[in-house]
Amino acid sequence: MDLERLRLETSAAHNSVEQAIPLMGREFTSKEYISCLRRIQGIVGTWEQVAVNSPIGWVRELVVERQRCHLLDQDLRFFGISEINSERPVLPRMNDEASLLGTMYVMEGSKLGGKLIARHVQNTLELTSGNGTAFFRDHGRQTGLLWKQFCDILRVRVTDPESGQVIESAKEMFRVFGSWVNHSAYAHNSTANLSIENARANI
């Protein structure tokens, strides 16, 4: 597969999703950060669950090694939140190799900006290193090396006729990711829940 074509044809989708993550270039509160982590937990958790149950064995093994939803759980626990976000997005179709790899390109690529985001979150919320930002740091794994290995796999395994399908699947995954993270309904719900908790605390 021609990776330059994949990057070029999805770069507008990347820009949109980057804008949808409300964690860069601005100040935010820990409540907003937690809300964002919970949205990400919903989509990363759902994607990993589907991908590790994929009938395509070699991709499944790759996903298992690269899972990181437990890091989101760890960060949320740091902020005192232990329940899992039970809301689930509707993911693109990922029942064949090309569509699965297209979504995986997006999920793997989302790790690349992680270090930048972690640093910004740490400075904004005055956190000590690693606490509450394990997901974005991806446990300090060799993100660059893992990314390069994944790109090599795409280059070798995806045939030219399959490339269009990988690109369409990646664009759809970017779209779902952006609209899910940007969804405002959750913010309302969490505000409502917090209000109920505050009300209970005052009884």
Ligand code: HEM
């Ligand atoms: C504020 C949020 C984000 C920032 C600052 C950011 C930043 C970056 C940067 C700096 C790169 C290039 C890294 C490199 O070449 O070594 C990159 C690549 C990439 N990012 Fe993001 N990103 C963000 C959010 C996301 C999200 C949410 C996704 C997916 C849902 C995503 C998917 C990708 C992909 C697939 C690539 C690889 C592009 C390629 O083929 O070279 N990014 N991002």
